[in-house]
Amino acid sequence: MRVIVVGAGVIGVTSAHYLNAAGCAVTLLDAQPGPALGTSFANAGQVSPGYAAPWAAPGVPFKALRWLLSPDAPLKIRPDGSWFQLAWLARMLANCSHAAYERNKARMVPLAEYSRDCLRGLRAELDLHYDERSLGTLQLLRDPAQLAAARRDAAILERIGVPHQLLDVAGVLEYEPALARVADKVAGGLRLPNDETGDCRRFTERLAERVVVDGVQIRYGADVASLLFRNGAVVGVRLAGGDEITADAVVLAAGCASRALARPLALPVYPVKGYSITLPLHNPDAAPRSTVLDETNKIALTRFDTRLRVGGMAEVAGFDLRIDPRRIATLKRVTAELFPDAGDLGEVEAWTGLRPMTPDGTPLVGASGMGGLWLNTGHGTLGWTMACGSAQLLVDLMLGRPAALPAFDYTLARYS
Ligand SMILES: Cc1cc2nc3c(=O)[nH]c(=O)nc-3n(C[C@H](O)[C@H](O)[C@H](O)COP(=O)(O)OP(=O)(O)OC[C@H]3O[C@@H](n4cnc5c(N)ncnc54)[C@H](O)[C@@H]3O)c2cc1C
Numbered sequence: 001m002r003v004i005v006v007g008a009g010v011i012g013v014t015s016a017h018y019l020n021a022a023g024c025a026v027t028l029l030d031a032q033p034g035p036a037l038g039t040s041f042a043n044a045g046q047v048s049p050g051y052a053a054p055w056a057a058p059g060v061p062f063k064a065l066r067w068l069l070s071p072d073a074p075l076k077i078r079p080d081g082s083w084f085q086l087a088w089l090a091r092m093l094a095n096c097s098h099a100a101y102e103r104n105k106a107r108m109v110p111l112a113e114y115s116r117d118c119l120r121g122l123r124a125e126l127d128l129h130y131d132e133r134s135l136g137t138l139q140l141l142r143d144p145a146q147l148a149a150a151r152r153d154a155a156i157l158e159r160i161g162v163p164h165q166l167l168d169v170a171g172v173l174e175y176e177p178a179l180a181r182v183a184d185k186v187a188g189g190l191r192l193p194n195d196e197t198g199d200c201r202r203f204t205e206r207l208a209e210r211v212v213v214d215g216v217q218i219r220y221g222a223d224v225a226s227l228l229f230r231n232g233a234v235v236g237v238r239l240a241g242g243d244e245i246t247a248d249a250v251v252l253a254a255g256c257a258s259r260a261l262a263r264p265l266a267l268p269v270y271p272v273k274g275y276s277i278t279l280p281l282h283n284p285d286a287a288p289r290s291t292v293l294d295e296t297n298k299i300a301l302t303r304f305d306t307r308l309r310v311g312g313m314a315e316v317a318g319f320d321l322r323i324d325p326r327r328i329a330t331l332k333r334v335t336a337e338l339f340p341d342a343g344d345l346g347e348v349e350a351w352t353g354l355r356p357m358t359p360d361g362t363p364l365v366g367a368s369g370m371g372g373l374w375l376n377t378g379h380g381t382l383g384w385t386m387a388c389g390s391a392q393l394l395v396d397l398m399l400g401r402p403a404a405l406p407a408f409d410y411t412l413a414r415y416s
Contacts, residue, residue, distance in 0.1 A: 008218065009255050013028070021395075028218045033221055034208075036205055040383065047119060048382070052108040055092075056360060057101050111365075111393070112382060114404055130206055165190070175191060182340070251375075256269065273353070274315075278348065279307065279335075282343050288339060308339070308342055310331045355381055363383075393405055
């Protein structure tokens with residue numbers, strides 16, 4: 001089968017790999033001059049099935065109202081003037097019930113766990129290195145209210161069988177010794193020992209190099225202007241320069257641009273902006289060993305080999321990639337609070353990216369409902385975590401092979 005994959009972010013490159021490994025002839029297209037130059041460029045680095053949960057959760061609407069008044073709030077909503085934004089927010093609100101939350105989480109966790117296992121397999125098979133670490137992740141709890149909430153989360157993790165550890169202060173310092181410098185800020189922690197970390201951009205670049213060797217054709221600077229249709233089915237793509245490329249199937253893995261490219265499908269994928277900073281480590285012993293997720297500010301601090309990545313925040317404000325200096329100041333403040341001696345905050349690289357989010361937090365993987373067009377998009381907050389599993393699931397569905405997960409849970413059809 002000849003397949004075109006649109007988008008060379010982490011989702012498109014993993015899709016290309018698994019398709020190629022299954023015997024398809026794959027052409028991977030991206031408008032940018034290289035892989036991982038969109039949202040996969042500088043995310044927070046967590047491969048975290050343990051945190052796989054929708055943002056639409058009971059209590060979030062009230063928290064969101066409170067956050068509207070705080071300049072440092074992790075979530076901000078600014079009208080972008082579109083009906084789509086309003087409709088998307090309404091759908092997200094509808095997913096905040098207890099029942100919807102449970103259903104959506106029960107879809108996200110198995111995909112995330114499956115994906116981590118696929119990533120481990122791929123890493124071993126191809127000997128890929130991307131500042132990866134398998135040391136678990138740690139949610140840092142700073143006060144008794146957060147400890148109580150973490151106990152409730154731990155009960156859910158227990159029920160769904162995700163290994164976890166509730167830690168006291170000494171336990172937190174055992175896993176993240178650098179926090180001893182600021183022990184007064186630690187009340188406890190929730191550790192997820194099976195989570196991993198690593199640089200998503202480096203992973204995507206390494207895998208993109210590898211798939212070329214394995215026979216995938218990659219065309220960078222190939223801006224897909226539209227899909228090509230024949231008799232109502234998708235038979236290829238038309239590039240901005242006018243070139244047409246035909247195939248038996250097209251996989252849309254274009255992140256936030258997927259909705260515009262497949263306009264008739266009205267994909268419920270909205271760009272939710274986040275920020276990160278990256279700084280070189282001057283004193284590695286003063287840095288985290290893995291990810292520390294600061295529950296107070298909802299910001300993740302992730303150790304790469306010689307760098308620290310600090311990321312988080314959510315702005316529902318349309319396709320706006322300007323960097324707000326106040327957001328960068330918050331990321332620097334949290335870094336200085338928790339790991340004051342790790343690096344020089346004068347040397348940070350600031351970045352912003354748009355998460356391709358669905359209202360229920362679950363990605364769209366599988367048939368689109370339109371002949372010839374397949375979806376692998378809408379991974380929102382967890383695209384790095386879910387990439388390998390989504391790609392493997394997609395390929396199994398495309399080739400009619402038994403899939404590891406129930407197909408309906410991830411299709412666009414669940415919205416109809
Ligand atoms: C601040 C922040 C922190 C995050 N932290 C984490 C984390 O810790 N763990 C985690 O699992 N996830 C995290 N995420 C989410 C994760 O980064 C995304 O879900 C993931 O990168 C999405 O990948 P993608 O391949 O779908 O999109 P992208 O990486 O954006 O790739 C889409 C590609 O499509 C290309 N494209 C678009 N339009 C066209 C066109 N017309 N023609 C050709 N090419 C086109 C683009 O150039 C781009 O390369 C974070 C996100 C942000 C913003």
